[in-house]
Amino acid sequence: MATILLVEDARDLAQVVGRELEAAGYRVVHAADGVAALEAHGRERPDAVVLDWMLPRLDGLEVLRRMRQSAVTPVLMLTARGEETDRVVGLELGADDYLTKPFSLRELVARVRALLRRAELIRQQLTADREGAGEALTYGIVRLDPGAHLAALDGDPMDLSPTEFALLYLLMRSPGRAFSRAYLLDTVWREAYIGGDRSVDNAVLRLRKKLGQVGDAVETVWGVGYRMRPTPVVRS
Amino acid sequence: MATILLVEDARDLAQVVGRELEAAGYRVVHAADGVAALEAHGRERPDAVVLDWMLPRLDGLEVLRRMRQSAVTPVLMLTARGEETDRVVGLELGADDYLTKPFSLRELVARVRALLRRAELIRQQLTADREGAGEALTYGIVRLDPGAHLAALDGDPMDLSPTEFALLYLLMRSPGRAFSRAYLLDTVWREAYIGGDRSVDNAVLRLRKKLGQVGDAVETVWGVGYRMRPTPVVRS
DNA sequence: CATAGTCGCGACAAGTTTGCGACAGACACG
DNA sequence: CGTGTCTGTCGCAAACTTGTCGCGACTATG
Numbered sequence: 001m002a003t004i005l006l007v008e009d010a011r012d013l014a015q016v017v018g019r020e021l022e023a024a025g026y027r028v029v030h031a032a033d034g035v036a037a038l039e040a041h042g043r044e045r046p047d048a049v050v051l052d053w054m055l056p057r058l059d060g061l062e063v064l065r066r067m068r069q070s071a072v073t074p075v076l077m078l079t080a081r082g083e084e085t086d087r088v089v090g091l092e093l094g095a096d097d098y099l100t101k102p103f104s105l106r107e108l109v110a111r112v113r114a115l116l117r118r119a120e121l122i123r124q125q126l127t128a129d130r131e132g133a134g135e136a137l138t139y140g141i142v143r144l145d146p147g148a149h150l151a152a153l154d155g156d157p158m159d160l161s162p163t164e165f166a167l168l169y170l171l172m173r174s175p176g177r178a179f180s181r182a183y184l185l186d187t188v189w190r191e192a193y194i195g196g197d198r199s200v201d202n203a204v205l206r207l208r209k210k211l212g213q214v215g216d217a218v219e220t221v222w223g224v225g226y227r228m229r230p231t232p233v234v235r236s
Numbered sequence: 237m238a239t240i241l242l243v244e245d246a247r248d249l250a251q252v253v254g255r256e257l258e259a260a261g262y263r264v265v266h267a268a269d270g271v272a273a274l275e276a277h278g279r280e281r282p283d284a285v286v287l288d289w290m291l292p293r294l295d296g297l298e299v300l301r302r303m304r305q306s307a308v309t310p311v312l313m314l315t316a317r318g319e320e321t322d323r324v325v326g327l328e329l330g331a332d333d334y335l336t337k338p339f340s341l342r343e344l345v346a347r348v349r350a351l352l353r354r355a356e357l358i359r360q361q362l363t364a365d366r367e368g369a370g371e372a373l374t375y376g377i378v379r380l381d382p383g384a385h386l387a388a389l390d391g392d393p394m395d396l397s398p399t400e401f402a403l404l405y406l407l408m409r410s411p412g413r414a415f416s417r418a419y420l421l422d423t424v425w426r427e428a429y430i431g432g433d434r435s436v437d438n439a440v441l442r443l444r445k446k447l448g449q450v451g452d453a454v455e456t457v458w459g460v461g462y463r464m465r466p467t468p469v470v471r472s
Numbered sequence: 473c474a475t476a477g478t479c480g481c482g483a484c485a486a487g488t489t490t491g492c493g494a495c496a497g498a499c500a501c502g
Numbered sequence: 503c504g505t506g507t508c509t510g511t512c513g514c515a516a517a518c519t520t521g522t523c524g525c526g527a528c529t530a531t532g
Contacts, residue, residue, distance in 0.1 A: 176384050183360070186354075201489095204491095205493095220489095220490070230386070481526095483522105489518075491515085495512085
Protein backbone atom coordinates (compact mmCIF):
# COMPACT_ATOMS: atom_id res chain seq x y z
CA MET A 1 0.00 0.00 0.00
CA ALA A 2 1.33 3.38 -0.97
CA THR A 3 1.89 6.02 1.66
CA ILE A 4 0.99 9.63 1.03
CA LEU A 5 2.35 12.46 3.13
CA LEU A 6 -0.26 15.18 3.38
CA VAL A 7 1.11 18.54 4.44
CA GLU A 8 -1.68 20.97 5.17
CA ASP A 9 -2.23 23.29 8.11
CA ALA A 10 -5.93 23.92 7.66
CA ARG A 11 -7.33 21.19 9.86
CA ASP A 12 -10.69 20.76 8.20
CA LEU A 13 -9.30 20.63 4.69
CA ALA A 14 -6.64 18.17 5.78
CA GLN A 15 -9.31 15.94 7.23
CA VAL A 16 -11.46 15.94 4.14
CA VAL A 17 -8.57 15.31 1.78
CA GLY A 18 -7.06 12.70 4.04
CA ARG A 19 -10.29 10.78 4.22
CA GLU A 20 -10.66 10.85 0.47
CA LEU A 21 -7.14 9.54 -0.08
CA GLU A 22 -7.70 6.79 2.43
CA ALA A 23 -10.90 5.86 0.68
CA ALA A 24 -8.84 5.54 -2.48
CA GLY A 25 -6.69 2.95 -0.76
CA TYR A 26 -3.68 4.91 0.41
CA ARG A 27 -2.11 5.18 3.79
CA VAL A 28 -2.10 8.85 4.78
CA VAL A 29 0.39 10.54 7.09
CA HIS A 30 -0.48 14.06 8.09
CA ALA A 31 1.80 16.98 8.97
CA ALA A 32 0.52 20.38 9.94
CA ASP A 33 3.59 22.52 9.43
CA GLY A 34 6.82 22.62 7.46
CA VAL A 35 9.12 21.28 10.12
CA ALA A 36 6.82 18.41 10.91
CA ALA A 37 6.60 17.70 7.19
CA LEU A 38 10.35 17.30 6.81
CA GLU A 39 10.49 15.18 9.88
CA ALA A 40 7.70 12.94 8.62
CA HIS A 41 9.24 12.77 5.21
CA GLY A 42 12.47 11.46 6.63
CA ARG A 43 10.75 9.00 8.92
CA GLU A 44 8.01 7.63 6.72
CA ARG A 45 9.62 7.87 3.30
CA PRO A 46 6.26 8.34 1.63
CA ASP A 47 5.64 7.39 -1.96
CA ALA A 48 4.23 10.78 -2.76
CA VAL A 49 3.63 14.12 -1.07
CA VAL A 50 0.66 16.46 -1.25
CA LEU A 51 2.05 19.79 -0.18
CA ASP A 52 0.32 23.04 0.65
CA TRP A 53 2.06 26.20 -0.47
CA MET A 54 1.51 28.30 2.61
CA LEU A 55 2.58 26.70 5.83
CA PRO A 56 3.56 27.75 9.33
CA ARG A 57 7.18 27.51 10.40
CA LEU A 58 8.63 26.71 6.95
CA ASP A 59 6.83 27.43 3.74
CA GLY A 60 5.98 24.93 1.06
CA LEU A 61 8.70 25.95 -1.33
CA GLU A 62 11.40 25.50 1.24
CA VAL A 63 9.99 22.17 2.30
CA LEU A 64 9.98 21.09 -1.32
CA ARG A 65 13.59 22.18 -1.76
CA ARG A 66 14.81 20.25 1.19
CA MET A 67 12.90 17.13 0.40
CA ARG A 68 14.47 17.18 -3.02
CA GLN A 69 17.87 16.89 -1.49
CA SER A 70 17.36 13.52 0.00
CA ALA A 71 14.99 11.90 -2.41
CA VAL A 72 13.01 12.35 -5.56
CA THR A 73 9.63 11.74 -3.96
CA PRO A 74 7.02 13.07 -6.34
CA VAL A 75 5.22 16.14 -5.05
CA LEU A 76 1.82 17.58 -5.82
CA MET A 77 1.65 21.21 -4.77
CA LEU A 78 -1.48 22.93 -3.63
CA THR A 79 -1.87 26.65 -3.81
CA ALA A 80 -4.54 29.28 -3.45
CA ARG A 81 -2.90 31.61 -5.88
CA GLY A 82 -3.53 30.81 -9.47
CA GLU A 83 -1.11 33.13 -11.12
CA GLU A 84 1.14 31.85 -13.82
CA THR A 85 4.27 33.06 -12.07
CA ASP A 86 3.55 30.87 -9.10
CA ARG A 87 3.02 27.93 -11.31
CA VAL A 88 6.32 28.50 -12.98
CA VAL A 89 8.16 28.93 -9.72
CA GLY A 90 6.62 25.78 -8.33
CA LEU A 91 7.47 23.66 -11.30
CA GLU A 92 10.96 25.07 -11.55
CA LEU A 93 11.54 24.23 -7.97
CA GLY A 94 10.74 20.70 -8.82
CA ALA A 95 7.12 20.10 -8.04
CA ASP A 96 5.86 17.32 -10.26
CA ASP A 97 2.36 18.59 -10.48
CA TYR A 98 0.31 21.47 -9.34
CA LEU A 99 -3.26 22.05 -8.25
CA THR A 100 -5.01 25.35 -7.61
CA LYS A 101 -7.51 25.80 -4.84
CA PRO A 102 -10.34 25.24 -5.01
CA PHE A 103 -9.99 21.81 -6.52
CA SER A 104 -12.23 18.78 -6.67
CA LEU A 105 -11.34 15.85 -4.48
CA ARG A 106 -11.84 13.62 -7.44
CA GLU A 107 -9.20 15.47 -9.38
CA LEU A 108 -6.76 15.45 -6.51
CA VAL A 109 -6.99 11.72 -6.14
CA ALA A 110 -6.61 11.26 -9.87
CA ARG A 111 -3.47 13.35 -9.93
CA VAL A 112 -1.98 11.56 -6.98
CA ARG A 113 -2.61 8.29 -8.69
CA ALA A 114 -0.94 9.53 -11.87
CA LEU A 115 2.02 10.75 -9.86
CA LEU A 116 2.46 7.41 -8.19
CA ARG A 117 2.22 5.56 -11.44
CA ARG A 118 4.88 7.64 -13.10
CA ALA A 119 7.15 7.61 -10.09
CA GLU A 120 6.85 3.87 -9.89
CA LEU A 121 8.10 3.52 -13.44
CA ILE A 122 11.13 5.67 -12.81
CA ARG A 123 11.89 4.10 -9.48
CA GLN A 124 11.77 0.62 -10.90
CA GLN A 125 14.02 1.65 -13.70
CA LEU A 126 16.58 3.27 -11.44
CA THR A 127 16.81 0.59 -8.82
CA ALA A 128 16.78 -2.11 -11.43
CA ASP A 129 19.60 -0.33 -13.20
CA ARG A 130 21.60 0.02 -10.03
CA GLU A 131 21.07 -3.33 -8.42
CA GLY A 132 20.76 -5.63 -11.35
CA ALA A 133 18.85 -8.85 -11.18
CA GLY A 134 21.94 -11.00 -11.41
CA GLU A 135 20.73 -12.97 -14.36
CA ALA A 136 22.87 -13.94 -17.28
CA LEU A 137 22.23 -12.04 -20.45
CA THR A 138 23.01 -12.59 -24.06
CA TYR A 139 23.10 -10.13 -26.87
CA GLY A 140 24.00 -11.68 -30.13
CA ILE A 141 27.25 -13.50 -29.51
CA VAL A 142 27.94 -11.56 -26.34
CA ARG A 143 27.20 -13.30 -23.10
CA LEU A 144 27.30 -11.80 -19.63
CA ASP A 145 26.91 -13.57 -16.34
CA PRO A 146 26.94 -11.05 -13.53
CA GLY A 147 26.84 -13.66 -10.83
CA ALA A 148 30.07 -15.26 -11.98
CA HIS A 149 31.35 -11.96 -13.29
CA LEU A 150 31.96 -13.75 -16.51
CA ALA A 151 31.89 -12.28 -19.96
CA ALA A 152 32.22 -14.17 -23.17
CA LEU A 153 32.37 -13.23 -26.80
CA ASP A 154 31.24 -16.01 -29.07
CA GLY A 155 32.24 -18.47 -26.38
CA ASP A 156 35.67 -17.01 -25.80
CA PRO A 157 36.09 -15.52 -22.34
CA MET A 158 36.57 -11.79 -22.41
CA ASP A 159 38.60 -9.81 -19.91
CA LEU A 160 36.52 -6.91 -18.71
CA SER A 161 37.43 -4.51 -15.95
CA PRO A 162 34.80 -3.89 -13.27
CA THR A 163 33.77 -0.60 -14.81
CA GLU A 164 33.53 -2.04 -18.28
CA PHE A 165 31.52 -4.94 -16.99
CA ALA A 166 29.03 -2.80 -15.15
CA LEU A 167 28.68 -0.50 -18.11
CA LEU A 168 28.10 -3.26 -20.60
CA TYR A 169 25.70 -4.98 -18.27
CA LEU A 170 23.61 -1.87 -17.92
CA LEU A 171 23.54 -1.23 -21.63
CA MET A 172 22.69 -4.82 -22.42
CA ARG A 173 19.81 -4.92 -20.02
CA SER A 174 17.97 -2.32 -22.06
CA PRO A 175 18.99 -2.52 -25.68
CA GLY A 176 17.74 0.47 -27.57
CA ARG A 177 17.45 2.65 -24.54
CA ALA A 178 19.73 5.68 -24.57
CA PHE A 179 21.59 6.57 -21.39
CA SER A 180 22.90 10.03 -20.75
CA ARG A 181 26.41 10.41 -19.43
CA ALA A 182 25.03 11.87 -16.22
CA TYR A 183 22.85 8.83 -15.74
CA LEU A 184 25.68 6.44 -16.43
CA LEU A 185 27.96 8.18 -13.99
CA ASP A 186 25.28 7.95 -11.36
CA THR A 187 24.55 4.28 -11.86
CA VAL A 188 27.76 2.66 -13.02
CA TRP A 189 30.17 4.89 -11.17
CA ARG A 190 27.90 5.34 -8.16
CA GLU A 191 28.97 7.65 -5.42
CA ALA A 192 32.55 7.75 -6.59
CA TYR A 193 31.58 10.73 -8.62
CA ILE A 194 35.00 11.95 -9.47
CA GLY A 195 34.63 11.44 -13.14
CA GLY A 196 33.86 13.84 -15.92
CA ASP A 197 32.05 13.17 -19.15
CA ARG A 198 35.25 12.16 -20.82
CA SER A 199 35.57 9.27 -18.39
CA VAL A 200 32.44 7.79 -19.86
CA ASP A 201 33.74 8.29 -23.34
CA ASN A 202 36.86 6.40 -22.53
CA ALA A 203 35.08 3.59 -20.78
CA VAL A 204 32.99 3.18 -23.90
CA LEU A 205 36.05 3.37 -26.06
CA ARG A 206 37.77 0.59 -24.14
CA LEU A 207 34.63 -1.47 -24.08
CA ARG A 208 34.22 -1.18 -27.82
CA LYS A 209 37.75 -2.32 -28.36
CA LYS A 210 37.28 -5.40 -26.28
CA LEU A 211 34.07 -6.19 -28.05
CA GLY A 212 35.95 -6.41 -31.31
CA GLN A 213 33.70 -6.65 -34.33
CA VAL A 214 30.66 -6.35 -32.15
CA GLY A 215 32.00 -3.06 -30.86
CA ASP A 216 29.74 -0.96 -32.97
CA ALA A 217 26.72 -2.45 -31.29
CA VAL A 218 27.41 0.23 -28.71
CA GLU A 219 26.02 3.25 -30.48
CA THR A 220 26.60 6.91 -29.86
CA VAL A 221 23.47 8.98 -29.52
CA TRP A 222 24.73 12.32 -30.50
CA GLY A 223 24.25 15.04 -27.92
CA VAL A 224 22.68 12.54 -25.54
CA GLY A 225 24.81 9.57 -24.60
CA TYR A 226 25.10 5.92 -25.56
CA ARG A 227 22.91 2.91 -26.18
CA MET A 228 22.99 -0.67 -27.34
CA ARG A 229 21.77 -1.03 -30.87
CA PRO A 230 18.32 -2.55 -30.77
CA THR A 231 18.54 -5.97 -32.39
CA PRO A 232 15.84 -8.07 -34.02
CA VAL A 233 16.59 -10.70 -31.43
CA VAL A 234 15.94 -8.66 -28.34
CA ARG A 235 13.22 -6.46 -29.64
CA SER A 236 10.58 -5.15 -27.28
CA MET B 237 28.25 26.63 -21.20
CA ALA B 238 27.50 26.45 -17.50
CA THR B 239 27.78 29.54 -15.34
CA ILE B 240 29.23 29.37 -11.83
CA LEU B 241 28.71 32.07 -9.25
CA LEU B 242 31.78 32.33 -7.09
CA VAL B 243 31.23 34.11 -3.78
CA GLU B 244 34.51 34.75 -2.01
CA ASP B 245 35.87 37.89 -0.40
CA ALA B 246 39.53 36.95 -0.31
CA ARG B 247 40.64 38.45 -3.57
CA ASP B 248 43.60 36.21 -4.26
CA LEU B 249 41.77 33.00 -3.50
CA ALA B 250 38.86 34.10 -5.64
CA GLN B 251 41.20 34.76 -8.51
CA VAL B 252 42.90 31.40 -8.29
CA VAL B 253 39.67 29.48 -7.99
CA GLY B 254 38.01 31.52 -10.69
CA ARG B 255 40.81 30.88 -13.10
CA GLU B 256 40.69 27.17 -12.38
CA LEU B 257 36.96 26.99 -13.02
CA GLU B 258 37.30 28.92 -16.23
CA ALA B 259 40.05 26.57 -17.32
CA ALA B 260 37.58 23.76 -16.72
CA GLY B 261 35.24 25.37 -19.23
CA TYR B 262 32.84 27.26 -17.04
CA ARG B 263 31.80 30.87 -17.15
CA VAL B 264 32.58 32.42 -13.78
CA VAL B 265 30.78 35.32 -12.16
CA HIS B 266 32.41 36.70 -9.07
CA ALA B 267 30.86 38.38 -6.05
CA ALA B 268 32.92 39.66 -3.13
CA ASP B 269 30.26 40.01 -0.44
CA GLY B 270 26.88 38.65 0.54
CA VAL B 271 24.75 41.40 -0.89
CA ALA B 272 26.56 41.33 -4.21
CA ALA B 273 26.14 37.56 -4.22
CA LEU B 274 22.37 37.75 -3.93
CA GLU B 275 22.23 40.43 -6.56
CA ALA B 276 24.40 38.40 -8.95
CA HIS B 277 22.38 35.29 -8.23
CA GLY B 278 19.18 36.99 -9.26
CA ARG B 279 20.71 38.55 -12.33
CA GLU B 280 22.83 35.74 -13.71
CA ARG B 281 20.83 32.70 -12.66
CA PRO B 282 23.97 30.58 -12.39
CA ASP B 283 23.90 26.83 -12.74
CA ALA B 284 25.81 26.37 -9.50
CA VAL B 285 27.23 28.45 -6.68
CA VAL B 286 30.53 28.18 -4.83
CA LEU B 287 29.95 29.98 -1.58
CA ASP B 288 32.38 31.01 1.12
CA TRP B 289 31.18 30.67 4.69
CA MET B 290 32.53 33.91 6.07
CA LEU B 291 31.59 37.00 4.13
CA PRO B 292 31.31 40.73 4.69
CA ARG B 293 27.88 42.34 4.88
CA LEU B 294 25.90 39.10 4.96
CA ASP B 295 27.36 35.78 5.94
CA GLY B 296 27.34 32.65 3.86
CA LEU B 297 24.59 30.92 5.74
CA GLU B 298 22.25 33.83 5.34
CA VAL B 299 23.08 34.13 1.65
CA LEU B 300 22.38 30.44 1.26
CA ARG B 301 19.06 30.74 3.03
CA ARG B 302 17.92 33.61 0.86
CA MET B 303 19.02 32.09 -2.39
CA ARG B 304 17.02 29.05 -1.50
CA GLN B 305 13.88 31.08 -1.50
CA SER B 306 13.99 31.80 -5.17
CA ALA B 307 15.66 28.85 -6.84
CA VAL B 308 17.17 25.42 -6.46
CA THR B 309 20.63 26.29 -7.63
CA PRO B 310 23.04 23.73 -6.20
CA VAL B 311 25.53 25.18 -3.74
CA LEU B 312 29.02 24.10 -2.72
CA MET B 313 30.01 25.68 0.57
CA LEU B 314 33.56 26.54 1.51
CA THR B 315 34.62 26.84 5.10
CA ALA B 316 37.75 27.11 7.17
CA ARG B 317 36.34 25.18 10.06
CA GLY B 318 36.34 21.48 9.66
CA GLU B 319 34.27 20.40 12.57
CA GLU B 320 31.51 17.96 12.06
CA THR B 321 28.89 20.24 13.57
CA ASP B 322 29.55 22.85 10.93
CA ARG B 323 29.20 20.30 8.26
CA VAL B 324 25.86 19.27 9.63
CA VAL B 325 24.66 22.83 9.94
CA GLY B 326 25.70 23.64 6.41
CA LEU B 327 24.08 20.62 4.89
CA GLU B 328 20.94 21.03 6.92
CA LEU B 329 20.61 24.55 5.76
CA GLY B 330 20.60 23.23 2.29
CA ALA B 331 24.11 23.26 0.94
CA ASP B 332 24.45 20.46 -1.56
CA ASP B 333 28.07 19.83 -0.83
CA TYR B 334 30.76 21.04 1.44
CA LEU B 335 34.49 21.60 1.20
CA THR B 336 36.92 22.42 4.01
CA LYS B 337 39.80 24.80 3.55
CA PRO B 338 42.41 24.11 2.60
CA PHE B 339 41.25 22.18 -0.41
CA SER B 340 42.84 21.20 -3.69
CA LEU B 341 41.70 23.02 -6.77
CA ARG B 342 41.37 19.73 -8.49
CA GLU B 343 38.90 18.53 -5.92
CA LEU B 344 36.89 21.71 -6.03
CA VAL B 345 36.46 21.46 -9.77
CA ALA B 346 35.51 17.81 -9.47
CA ARG B 347 32.85 18.62 -6.90
CA VAL B 348 31.42 21.44 -8.93
CA ARG B 349 31.19 19.13 -11.87
CA ALA B 350 29.44 16.52 -9.77
CA LEU B 351 27.02 19.16 -8.53
CA LEU B 352 26.14 20.21 -12.03
CA ARG B 353 25.72 16.63 -13.10
CA ARG B 354 23.39 15.83 -10.25
CA ALA B 355 21.27 18.87 -11.04
CA GLU B 356 21.20 17.81 -14.65
CA LEU B 357 20.07 14.36 -13.68
CA ILE B 358 17.24 15.62 -11.53
CA ARG B 359 16.16 17.98 -14.26
CA GLN B 360 16.09 15.13 -16.75
CA GLN B 361 14.05 12.95 -14.47
CA LEU B 362 11.58 15.66 -13.68
CA THR B 363 10.97 16.70 -17.24
CA ALA B 364 10.71 13.08 -18.26
CA ASP B 365 8.24 12.58 -15.46
CA ARG B 366 6.13 15.52 -16.44
CA GLU B 367 6.02 14.50 -20.06
CA GLY B 368 5.15 10.95 -19.24
CA ALA B 369 8.32 8.99 -19.51
CA GLY B 370 8.50 5.77 -21.39
CA GLU B 371 5.30 6.49 -23.22
CA ALA B 372 6.12 5.80 -26.82
CA LEU B 373 4.21 7.74 -29.41
CA THR B 374 3.21 6.54 -32.81
CA TYR B 375 1.97 8.44 -35.78
CA GLY B 376 1.39 6.25 -38.76
CA ILE B 377 4.63 4.42 -39.31
CA VAL B 378 6.59 6.89 -37.23
CA ARG B 379 7.45 5.79 -33.73
CA LEU B 380 9.02 7.91 -31.01
CA ASP B 381 10.20 6.66 -27.66
CA PRO B 382 11.34 9.60 -25.56
CA GLY B 383 12.64 7.48 -22.72
CA ALA B 384 14.99 5.56 -24.95
CA HIS B 385 15.49 8.58 -27.13
CA LEU B 386 14.68 6.32 -30.00
CA ALA B 387 12.99 7.20 -33.25
CA ALA B 388 11.96 4.69 -35.84
CA LEU B 389 10.40 4.93 -39.27
CA ASP B 390 8.53 1.84 -40.24
CA GLY B 391 10.69 -0.13 -37.83
CA ASP B 392 13.98 1.24 -39.10
CA PRO B 393 15.85 3.28 -36.52
CA MET B 394 16.13 6.88 -37.55
CA ASP B 395 19.01 9.14 -36.64
CA LEU B 396 17.60 12.36 -35.28
CA SER B 397 19.63 15.18 -33.82
CA PRO B 398 18.55 16.47 -30.41
CA THR B 399 16.76 19.43 -31.92
CA GLU B 400 15.00 17.36 -34.52
CA PHE B 401 13.94 14.87 -31.91
CA ALA B 402 12.50 17.51 -29.61
CA LEU B 403 10.73 19.18 -32.48
CA LEU B 404 9.15 16.02 -33.79
CA TYR B 405 8.19 14.97 -30.30
CA LEU B 406 6.38 18.23 -29.69
CA LEU B 407 4.56 18.09 -33.00
CA MET B 408 3.56 14.48 -32.54
CA ARG B 409 2.15 15.06 -29.12
CA SER B 410 -0.50 17.30 -30.56
CA PRO B 411 -1.26 16.30 -34.12
CA GLY B 412 -3.33 18.93 -35.85
CA ARG B 413 -2.30 21.70 -33.55
CA ALA B 414 -0.38 24.49 -35.22
CA PHE B 415 2.70 25.85 -33.50
CA SER B 416 4.03 29.30 -34.23
CA ARG B 417 7.73 29.74 -34.81
CA ALA B 418 7.99 31.86 -31.71
CA TYR B 419 6.41 29.12 -29.65
CA LEU B 420 8.69 26.50 -31.12
CA LEU B 421 11.75 28.60 -30.45
CA ASP B 422 10.62 28.99 -26.87
CA THR B 423 9.95 25.34 -26.20
CA VAL B 424 12.26 23.34 -28.42
CA TRP B 425 15.18 25.71 -28.37
CA ARG B 426 14.75 26.56 -24.67
CA GLU B 427 16.70 29.40 -23.19
CA ALA B 428 19.38 29.54 -25.79
CA TYR B 429 17.22 30.67 -28.62
CA ILE B 430 19.45 33.05 -30.41
CA GLY B 431 17.96 31.74 -33.58
CA GLY B 432 15.70 33.50 -35.98
CA ASP B 433 12.66 32.16 -37.81
CA ARG B 434 14.83 30.68 -40.48
CA SER B 435 16.34 28.35 -37.91
CA VAL B 436 12.95 26.79 -37.43
CA ASP B 437 12.47 26.52 -41.17
CA ASN B 438 15.70 24.66 -41.48
CA ALA B 439 15.01 22.36 -38.60
CA VAL B 440 11.71 21.46 -40.24
CA LEU B 441 13.43 21.05 -43.56
CA ARG B 442 15.94 18.62 -42.13
CA LEU B 443 13.26 16.78 -40.23
CA ARG B 444 11.15 16.38 -43.34
CA LYS B 445 14.10 14.94 -45.18
CA LYS B 446 14.75 12.36 -42.55
CA LEU B 447 11.11 11.44 -42.48
CA GLY B 448 11.34 10.53 -46.14
CA GLN B 449 7.97 9.80 -47.71
CA VAL B 450 6.22 10.71 -44.51
CA GLY B 451 7.89 14.11 -44.62
CA ASP B 452 4.81 15.89 -45.81
CA ALA B 453 2.97 14.91 -42.68
CA VAL B 454 4.65 18.00 -41.27
CA GLU B 455 2.49 20.69 -42.77
CA THR B 456 3.14 24.36 -43.20
CA VAL B 457 0.44 26.62 -41.84
CA TRP B 458 0.90 29.68 -43.92
CA GLY B 459 1.64 32.83 -41.98
CA VAL B 460 1.56 30.91 -38.71
CA GLY B 461 3.98 28.03 -38.38
CA TYR B 462 3.84 24.27 -38.59
CA ARG B 463 1.75 21.34 -37.51
CA MET B 464 1.41 17.62 -37.84
CA ARG B 465 -1.31 16.61 -40.28
CA PRO B 466 -4.31 15.74 -38.12
CA THR B 467 -4.51 12.14 -39.31
CA PRO B 468 -1.61 10.10 -40.58
CA VAL B 469 -1.89 8.75 -44.07
CA VAL B 470 -1.90 4.99 -44.29
CA ARG B 471 0.12 3.80 -47.22
CA SER B 472 -0.76 0.70 -49.08
C1' DC C 473 -1.65 40.02 -62.55
C1' DA C 474 1.28 42.85 -59.75
C1' DT C 475 3.12 43.10 -55.26
C1' DA C 476 4.55 42.33 -50.71
C1' DG C 477 5.07 38.93 -47.50
C1' DT C 478 6.40 34.16 -46.63
C1' DC C 479 8.48 29.71 -47.31
C1' DG C 480 11.75 25.88 -49.36
C1' DC C 481 16.21 24.63 -49.80
C1' DG C 482 21.14 24.20 -51.06
C1' DA C 483 25.54 25.85 -49.41
C1' DC C 484 28.54 27.36 -46.02
C1' DA C 485 30.73 28.43 -41.63
C1' DA C 486 31.03 28.32 -36.80
C1' DG C 487 30.36 25.90 -32.83
C1' DT C 488 29.82 21.73 -30.29
C1' DT C 489 30.45 16.90 -29.32
C1' DT C 490 32.84 12.69 -29.77
C1' DG C 491 36.85 9.34 -30.98
C1' DC C 492 41.08 8.02 -29.65
C1' DG C 493 45.96 7.75 -28.57
C1' DA C 494 49.07 8.98 -24.89
C1' DC C 495 50.06 9.63 -20.27
C1' DA C 496 49.94 9.51 -15.18
C1' DG C 497 48.27 8.42 -10.62
C1' DA C 498 46.15 4.83 -7.68
C1' DC C 499 46.00 0.43 -6.23
C1' DA C 500 46.69 -4.55 -5.73
C1' DC C 501 49.68 -8.34 -5.97
C1' DG C 502 53.46 -10.82 -5.65
C1' DC D 503 59.42 -2.43 -3.66
C1' DG D 504 58.84 -3.59 -8.77
C1' DT D 505 55.17 -4.76 -11.86
C1' DG D 506 50.90 -4.73 -14.02
C1' DT D 507 46.17 -3.33 -14.35
C1' DC D 508 42.64 -0.07 -14.05
C1' DT D 509 40.93 4.39 -14.75
C1' DG D 510 40.73 9.57 -15.13
C1' DT D 511 42.65 13.42 -17.82
C1' DC D 512 44.49 15.90 -21.70
C1' DG D 513 44.78 17.35 -26.43
C1' DC D 514 43.94 17.18 -31.09
C1' DA D 515 41.43 15.59 -35.07
C1' DA D 516 37.23 14.10 -36.92
C1' DA D 517 32.28 14.01 -37.07
C1' DC D 518 28.20 16.14 -36.52
C1' DT D 519 24.84 19.81 -35.69
C1' DT D 520 22.89 24.13 -36.47
C1' DG D 521 22.33 29.19 -37.53
C1' DT D 522 22.71 32.23 -41.49
C1' DC D 523 22.50 33.74 -46.17
C1' DG D 524 20.79 34.05 -50.81
C1' DC D 525 17.62 33.27 -54.23
C1' DG D 526 13.79 31.36 -56.38
C1' DA D 527 9.08 29.84 -55.69
C1' DC D 528 4.83 30.24 -53.61
C1' DT D 529 0.51 32.59 -51.44
C1' DA D 530 -2.84 35.95 -50.38
C1' DT D 531 -4.76 40.19 -51.65
C1' DG D 532 -6.55 43.89 -54.10
